[in-house]
Amino acid sequence: MTEERRDLERYDRQVRIEGWDQENLTRAKIVVVGVGATGCEVAKNLALMGIGKLVLVDNDVVELSNLSRQMLFLDDNLGEPKAIVAADRLRKMNPLVKVEPIFDDVRNLDESIFEEADVLVSCLDNWPVRRWLNSLAVALNKPLVDVAMEGFYANLQIVIPKKTACLECHGEELMPKEMQLAECTLRRRKPEDLVQDLKQAGIEISLKVAEKLFEHDIKTVYDLKYAQESVLMRLDDKTLKIVREIREKLRPKLPALQSVAAMISGLASTEIAKILHGDKLGEPIKGLLVYDGLSGQFTIAELERSPDCFVCGDIVEEGLTITVKPSETILELKKKIAEMFSIPDPEVLYREWRLSDDKRISELGIGEGDTLYITTSRRFMPLQLRVRISEGDGP
Ligand SMILES: [Zn+2]
Known part of the structure; x- marks a missing residue:
């Protein structure tokens, strides 16, 4: 059998699906962030389906407590970087797929890695980095498939920037509140x-x-x-x-179950195949899909994109404004920003200077219409805020 025939035969059953075009997969590049339980499952599915190139990003090493779920790792791999072990395994499962492992924090990577991708997949176990990745997907206009789970519950949200809700659109309801409060102090x-x-x-x-x-x-x-x-x-x-x-x-040690990871990752991978096909295999799920393994039920909560969202909303293009008093200190301003946007670690930049906490707006010469840049570990790009000086508060 020629090599080409063998390659085609590998995918024979899936190309029989009506509307399926293997080319859409073989030329695709997908970045999977987080190679834990769901990351292993998603990466395995995508490799078997024949995605052209997979980039796996994770800064952790394999631990014994991972082995009950993270199906790409074996006892022999304890202590080894997850991304590298997973890449080796996947190349054996499908030698036609290019796999690039990156053993690093996703926030350190060069932008070009994401720019070349067709889809970004978040298989992370924490909100701060999920928020960061969401803001990156919106800024680069890349579809984001966000997978999360805890115990018998799991959820899946697909963000098509400017079309569907992003993770922040309904952050107040969907992100854990106690954390926001704790972080905002x-x-x-x-x-x-x-x-x-x-x-x-x-x-x-x-x-x-x-x-x-x-x-x-x-x-x-x-x-x-x-x-x-x-x-x-x-x-x-x-x-x-x-x-x-x-x-x-x-590090929080959340309850987790392999079968639930396999379930939600299977759904996520199917959605990725659909996204890569444009609308030829049907539209991706809109809203937030929630799986409750205890009752065996799926629910899709409708989520509208919020025009007021400070990550993807129209308000960003119109320009976000912040009202300040001349006598206000930068620390007071930071508190305000932390509460408004639920970011615990804002740094305020003005004309490329990082402003120190004890300085006052009036001392710094910040005036009406000036732009402040807010950097935070929760965002890929700084948040831009136009200054409005409030009346009735003399210098
Ligand atoms: Zn949004």
Whole structure:
């Protein structure tokens, strides 16, 4: 048999599906972020279906407690980077697929990796990075397939930028509230506060370590959990090792079940095949699909795209504004921004300067119509806010 015939025979049963065009898959490039339970399943499905190129991004290594679900890993792989092990396995499952593993935090990657992709898949286990990836998908106008699960429950949302709701459109209802509240309590912090907060979580660090972390803007437990890899890389080796150990201890250990991962990932992979076919295999699911394994029921909650969404809404193009008083400090402004947009770690930039907390708007010469750029680990691009100076508050 010639090589080409063999390749065709591999996909023989799926090309028999009405409307299926294998070319749509073989020329596609898909980035899967997170190679845990759902990431393994999605990547396996896409590899078997014959996607042209898969990019697998994960900054974790294989642990014993992963093996009951993360089906691309074996006992022999304990301690090895998930992305690399998964790529090796997938190449064996389908040698026709190109697989590129990236053992890194997704937020460190070059934009070009995403620009070349046809679909981005989020198989992450935490909201901060899911939000970051959502903002990137919208900014680059790439379809995003977001998969999440916990215990017997799982959900799936497909974001077609500017057409369907993004993850932030209904963030107030869909993102865990207690987290938003906890994250929004910004205050003037001291290294002692961090030592104390960690103590409450059962973790001891010295004041000296806390002071070192502060020098790198790691001031809260959330900063410790979610600080970008680029920030961590500036720490000295000893402090970095301590941070990695703390992160491991702080990592939530959610209940999870392989069969639920397989179920939701199967649905997600089918949707990806549909997206790659344009509308020839039917339209992707609109809204939020929720699977409840206990009752055995699926529900699709309708989600409309919100014109007021600060990530994908029309309001972004019109320009978001923020009203400030001349006497207001940057810390007060940060608090306001944290509450408005539910971002726990805003940094305010004006004419490329990062503004320090104790400065006042009037001192900085910020005036009506000026633009402030807000950077946060929850967004790929800075948030742009046009300044409106409120009346009745003299300098
Ligand atoms: Zn949105």
